[in-house]
Amino acid sequence: MRRTCVKDILNAEKPVPELVVKGWVRTKRDSKGFSFLEVNDGSCLKNVQIIIDHTPEVESELEKISTGASVSVVGELVESPGKGQKWEVRGKSVEMLGYADPETFPMQKKRHSDEFLRTIAHLRPRTNKFSAMFRIRSELSYAIHSFFRDKGFFYVHTPIITGSDCEGAGEMFRVTSLDYAGLAGKKEEQLADDFFGKAAHLTVSGQLPAEMYALSLGQVYTFGPTFRAEKSNTPRHAAEFWMVEPEVAFADLDDNMDLGEEMVKYLIKHVLERCADDIELFAKFVDKSLMDTLNNTLNNNFERISYTDAVELLRGCKKADKFEFRPEYGEDLQTEHERYLTEEHFGKPVIVYNYPREIKPFYMRVNDDGKTVTAMDLLVPRIGELVGGSQREERLDVLESRIAETGMDAAEYWWYLDSRRFGSAPHSGFGMGFERMLMLLTGATNIRDVIPFPRTPKNLEF
Known part of the structure; x- marks a missing residue:
């Protein structure tokens, strides 16, 4: 039976x-x-x-x-x-x-701390909290595919091993078939004996390959693991995490912001309907204000403000002198700034757009003022940045100058530049941190508690 x-x-x-x-x-x-x-x-x-x-x-x-x-x-x-x-x-x-x-x-009928349960991550799904967390994670994955499928997007599997750096920051994990002795001291041009014959890394984003498919299939998305060798040992960062990255041809910055807002609301609504008991556990024991936050996000239009206006607002607010980092034009907004905008000033999610070109990657479209790019960050209460994206630079000459400006080698991006040589078109896209979406949905305050087996600096257990 x-x-x-x-x-x-x-x-x-x-x-x-x-x-x-x-x-x-x-x-x-x-x-x-x-x-x-x-x-x-x-x-x-x-x-x-x-x-x-x-x-x-x-x-x-x-x-x-x-x-x-x-x-x-x-x-x-x-x-x-x-x-x-x-x-x-x-x-x-x-x-x-x-x-x-x-x-x-190790687990008895009592409440164990999250810190203790991280040391037994292989057993923590046996608890109410973490079994609920990973059922929600599963349902959220399904909801992402449902959202994009219903809107006519095509799912594209982009490479996990890559030879290009999407962000240009260099914080990438090396992939090699050589042993330490064979790799030590070798420059990129000396890597002919390595598996790919050149330096290879784990991807930090599927965006660049996804753009190629958006400029062929119209609207696509990729959803998979990404890797950052950034030694940020914080509650919001992990070395291995999942990203949702749509790319849409013939879409501008406004279209991009609309899509990001629509997606976030759809995912919240879907999970509230399908995982009511599990969400109730988090609302009762983890974050008493969770339902207020989620309903507020669902029932309000997201505020939209330019980066310039956001910096002026932050510098002039009553809390300006209490920030650990003083808001300065030309600097990224810090988490404390993002939380002030969403939790105290506007009291709802906020989309900040048109950032200074100097602090954003080469692929973002330069605005007519020559000083800013069509970037957008979608900020939510308690988490800060949830979604980051832009209208992509479709003009070949501008894109080439931006690559040179950031000190990158244009020869490594010949295939990317080809998409601007042959039938270029305006297009936009963004990336959403999957784990940060889970933190928003559950009230969890540490990314280590929304990933089955977290990978963080000096932590490679399980």
């Missing part, structure tokens, strides 16, 4: 004379003549209660079972006389599938 998921058991419409439950024991209580097992199989937040009489056939098996063990129970689904639950299972037989030593099993 096939097992029935706990989620389906709890949603049953009528009693079932016989079924099989398989899962992990969250708690076990022994009373005179019978035992209570709370079993969860990961299909939902709630456990199913199983009551098993101490018959000679099951007593020896029950003695071996404790918190953390995996079990298989054959029983009958009946209405529960207890409060707060509609059904319970009257067990007829029980088999322990996997033993968990009660002396060494």
